[in-house]
Amino acid sequence: MKAVVAENLVKTYGKKKDLTEALKEVSFEVDKGELFGIIGPDGAGKTSLFRILTTLLLADKGSATVDGFDVVKGYKSIRKRVGYMPGRFSLYQDLTVAENLEFFATIFETSIEENYDLIKDIYSQIEPFKDRKAGKLSGGMKQKLALSCALIHRPSVLFLDEPTTGVDAVSRKEFWDMLKNLKKQGITILVSTPYMDEAELCDKVALIQTGKILSIDTPAGIVDQFGKQLLAVRSDKMFALLKDLKHFEGTEDIYAFGEYHHLVLKDAFGENTIKDFIQSKGHQKVEVVTVKPAIEDCFISLMKAS
Amino acid sequence: MIITENLTKRFGHFTAVDAISFQVKKGEIFGFLGANGAGKTTAMRMLCGLSLPTSGKASVAGFDVFKQTEDIKRNIGYMSQKFSLYEDLTVIENMRFYGGIYGKSDAFIREKTAYVLKELQLENEAKKLVKSLPLGWKQKLAFSVAIFHEPSIVFLDEPTGGVDPVTRREFWNLIYQAAEQGITIFVTTHYMDEAEYCNRVSIMVDGKIEALDSPTGLKQSFAAKSMDEVFLKLARKATRTAN
Numbered sequence: 001m002k003a004v005v006a007e008n009l010v011k012t013y014g015k016k017k018d019l020t021e022a023l024k025e026v027s028f029e030v031d032k033g034e035l036f037g038i039i040g041p042d043g044a045g046k047t048s049l050f051r052i053l054t055t056l057l058l059a060d061k062g063s064a065t066v067d068g069f070d071v072v073k074g075y076k077s078i079r080k081r082v083g084y085m086p087g088r089f090s091l092y093q094d095l096t097v098a099e100n101l102e103f104f105a106t107i108f109e110t111s112i113e114e115n116y117d118l119i120k121d122i123y124s125q126i127e128p129f130k131d132r133k134a135g136k137l138s139g140g141m142k143q144k145l146a147l148s149c150a151l152i153h154r155p156s157v158l159f160l161d162e163p164t165t166g167v168d169a170v171s172r173k174e175f176w177d178m179l180k181n182l183k184k185q186g187i188t189i190l191v192s193t194p195y196m197d198e199a200e201l202c203d204k205v206a207l208i209q210t211g212k213i214l215s216i217d218t219p220a221g222i223v224d225q226f227g228k229q230l231l232a233v234r235s236d237k238m239f240a241l242l243k244d245l246k247h248f249e250g251t252e253d254i255y256a257f258g259e260y261h262h263l264v265l266k267d268a269f270g271e272n273t274i275k276d277f278i279q280s281k282g283h284q285k286v287e288v289v290t291v292k293p294a295i296e297d298c299f300i301s302l303m304k305a306s
Numbered sequence: 307m308i309i310t311e312n313l314t315k316r317f318g319h320f321t322a323v324d325a326i327s328f329q330v331k332k333g334e335i336f337g338f339l340g341a342n343g344a345g346k347t348t349a350m351r352m353l354c355g356l357s358l359p360t361s362g363k364a365s366v367a368g369f370d371v372f373k374q375t376e377d378i379k380r381n382i383g384y385m386s387q388k389f390s391l392y393e394d395l396t397v398i399e400n401m402r403f404y405g406g407i408y409g410k411s412d413a414f415i416r417e418k419t420a421y422v423l424k425e426l427q428l429e430n431e432a433k434k435l436v437k438s439l440p441l442g443w444k445q446k447l448a449f450s451v452a453i454f455h456e457p458s459i460v461f462l463d464e465p466t467g468g469v470d471p472v473t474r475r476e477f478w479n480l481i482y483q484a485a486e487q488g489i490t491i492f493v494t495t496h497y498m499d500e501a502e503y504c505n506r507v508s509i510m511v512d513g514k515i516e517a518l519d520s521p522t523g524l525k526q527s528f529a530a531k532s533m534d535e536v537f538l539k540l541a542r543k544a545t546r547t548a549n
Contacts, residue, residue, distance in 0.1 A: 018438055041441070041442075041469055041470035041473075042441045042468035042469065043440060043441050138343065139342055140342070166342075166496065168341040168541065169498060169534060170542055170544070171341070171342065194468045195497075209470065210440075239486070242479075255472075255475045256499075257499065258498075258499035258502040258532065259502040259533075296471050299470075300471050300472055304472070
């Protein structure tokens with residue numbers, strides 16, 4: 001049995017004139033124990049999707065199951081067995097750290113002691129502050145408390161909606177390390193993120209944009225589908241280089257990518273022709289190398305194709 | 307364009323910004339990085355004339371951050387991810403509003419509005435409410451509105467958070483264009499690839515500026531392959547967390 005199945009989910013908001021199609025026939029499956037990433041920018045439909053799967057929102061069309069239960073008919077069973085960490089901090093600010101955790105344990109008819117082993121690695125980091133009000137915690141500590149509360153009833157499927165948005169690079173790494181450890185405990189994890197580089201940390205990813213899934217595969221599989229030669233290019237005048245390469249006849253696409261520009265090469269053009277072109281435009285210190293596409297390259301290519 | 311010398315801000319016993327000294331040149335794209343809680347926002351608020359420093363010296367666009375905060379506000383632009391435009395006003399109304407706030411003439415506003423609409427290819431959306439625009443368009447429009455009054459420097463606080471990868475690049479093209487026109491750019495971001503697009507980058511750790519150089523220079527001195535690695539090496543040393 002699959003942990004999550006979504007079939008042709010459709011969700012729209014508003015009426016005729018300003019109708020927003022948040023989800024346009026979204027379908028995917030998540031295996032048990034999988035770390036599944038939903039990767040896409042703001043407005044892609046990530047939160048609507050999570051709210052439907054956690055039974056907090058009804059889809060207009062389509063169906064979905066979580067742990068074998070239908071999200072409409074079996075909502076009570078689903079609520080008992082999923083953990084959900086919304087994008088916005090939603091614990092009780094006026095309760096202390098310990099009281100929040102106690103509260104969620106009690107609601108799910110369990111106790112902190114019973115499942116302490118599951119949250120130990122995460123909760124022990126904030127336990128020294130257990131008498132502090134949740135509202136007075138730092139961003140990173142709030143996140144750890146929210147994750148502890150979402151886990152205290154030992155859910156079989158964990159939904160994390162943009163847990164790393166607005167979080168700095170160091171804390172993001174720490175958070176993903178925590179997820180890897182949770183995965184070892186057999187929990188299925190669905191995590192959404194706008195950061196393309198996090199895709200590589202998932203078992204499988206769905207790339208999503210304006211309510212439509214662009215591609216679903218393992219990170220390596222998505223990269224394999226890129227199917228074009230990709231060059232990393234640089235020179236002493238990067239902005240001028242970007243503008244110049246728009247006019248190169250072998251350019252299928254050109255865009256900035258960190259310290260290099262990435263150029264998607266049309267078939268039948270080679271590395272040498274481009275070097276000559278760049279030098280003819282008066283650039284110095286020219287570097288051209290073939291590189292493996294990153295998930296972000298794939299996302300850009302899929303976005304432009306759709 | 308910006309000069310700071312031992313600029314410091316204390317809240318009670320807590321030193322949020324600890325004697326930072328740096329300079330930003332005219333037309334430069336300056337990346338201001340740091341982990342959450344490192345003191346970036348506090349530093350930026352002082353530079354925008356919104357918060358009085360405890361000690362040290364600083365000037366922005368030639369104006370003193372202690373005595374000439376109103377002049378600073380008139381001469382800078384500001385945009386953040388969280389707040390940028392009025393959602394219930396149309397595209398044109400937002401531009402007229404900001405132009406008016408900065409005391410620009412009707413003729414200037416008219417001309418500039420036409421220019422921005424053309425540049426962003428928003429002519430057909432001119433009379434639409436901003437809330438009906440996709441996020442990416444909003445962010446590009448917000449940037450154009452932030453430099454609508456032609457400030458000498460613009461502060462951008464995480465301008466591309468959550469934006470799709472194509473729009474994120476279009477946004478940076480706008481930044482480059484503005485820099486070419488001589489507008490100085492002061493920008494914070496959590497995307498390390500964007501740090502590479504800056505002429506120089508500073509990295510704050512626990513209230514201090516721990517490193518300041520070009521991206522190439524930083525990678526050399528930290529023996530790192532990417533800016534991501536430089537950032538991790540520095541930010542891991544942090545002892546305090548965000549609030």
